[in-house]
Amino acid sequence: MSKSLLVISRQSPWSGPSARETLDIVLAGGAFDLPIGLLFLDDGVFQLAPHQDAKAVQQKDLSANLQALGLFGIDEVFACSHSLAERGLSTPANAQPLDTAAICELIDRYDQVITL
Numbered sequence: 001m002s003k004s005l006l007v008i009s010r011q012s013p014w015s016g017p018s019a020r021e022t023l024d025i026v027l028a029g030g031a032f033d034l035p036i037g038l039l040f041l042d043d044g045v046f047q048l049a050p051h052q053d054a055k056a057v058q059q060k061d062l063s064a065n066l067q068a069l070g071l072f073g074i075d076e077v078f079a080c081s082h083s084l085a086e087r088g089l090s091t092p093a094n095a096q097p098l099d100t101a102a103i104c105e106l107i108d109r110y111d112q113v114i115t116l
Helices: 018-031 042-048 063-068 081-086 100-109
Strands: 005-009 036-040 076-080 096-098 112-115
Touching: 005 018, 005 042, 005 100, 018 036, 018 042, 018 063, 036 042, 036 100, 042 076, 042 081, 076 081, 076 100, 081 096, 096 100
Parallel strands: 005 036, 005 112, 036 076, 076 096
Antiparallel strands: none
16 A cells, blocks of 8 residues: 655745645656645745746746646645735635644644655
8 A cells, every 4th residue: 555645845936946846746646646645835835826927037837737736636735824824825726725733634644744
C-alpha cells in the first residue's frame, strides 16, 4: 500500500522556482496514483490568486498546473484561511480553507509531509 503524502507550498509564485517545483512534485505523485494532498500556507496562498501576470515577473504561469490537479487525481487541495485573510485574498474555489486546528489534523492524517 502506498504511503500518503501531503505537500505544503509556502512560496509565492514570483519568489523563484519553488512554487512551480512544488506543483511538479504533486502532479508527478498524482500520475503514479500516490495518495497526495496539497496545502497552500503563508505566501503560498498567492498561487491561488486569480488573474496573475507571470510574464511581468518573468516566471512561468502556474494556472495550467493548478487546473490540472484534478486530472491527476489531486482532489485534496487546501488553503490556510489565516494566510488568505492576512494577505487580503478571498477563499479560492479550487481549495478548501482550513483553520489552524484543521491544518494540524490534516498533517496528522498523512504518512509523509514535505514543506517547500
